Amino acid sequence: EIVLTQSPATLSLSPGERATLSCRASQNVNTYLAWYQHKPGQAPRLLIYDASNRATGIPAKFSGSGSGTDFTLTISSLEPDDCAVYYCQLRSNWPPSFGPGTKVDIK
């Protein structure tokens, strides 16, 4: 089974700063990686699929990159509304596993 790890566990930045979130797979997953934003009490929101494609309605401030085993989600200019836990997720194999998440806080 392929394992996803995310770093850092928590990211605390000031408004306007760039956030860089990392996701690493234990084996080559090509570009079969998605990113989700999850706020407490809300439905998770798909941000990025297939490593670098923004989902419908997602603003350009969110971007994804990477292939193989190393992936990055970048939030270009943090706003208070971006406070959430961000999960990466693998879809190439069953089960479609999730990483443990990165919590993004605003200072």
Added chain:
Amino acid sequence: EVQVLESGGGLVQPGGSLRLSCAASGFTFSGYAMSWVRQAPGKGLEWVSSTSGSADSTYYADSVKGRFTISRDNSKNTLSLQMSSLRAEDTAVYYCAKDRISRSLAGAGVFDYWGQGTLVSVSS
């Protein structure tokens, strides 16, 4: 507008059963695989089960295999999860999620619309 709405959660004793439902609208329900994903208190997201658009294929997480059954009624645009032999570790918010593009499970696994979730608590 795509909407999915879960219902059926509640408090149940260990060993008990519960049936969750998900009402979907705003898309051709039979054209997409559907899934259940859960989040235990203080934990991350965990995939539970998926079914193809035609319900001819289903997958389960090892943690629920043999205890949970996923089903769908395409005539009523409804997804269900029958849960039995419930354990304390099944306590979680259960989300219904639509696959982004795939009807079959072969190309599925990205979830573009999720419900708000329904809470299942297993406790005596």
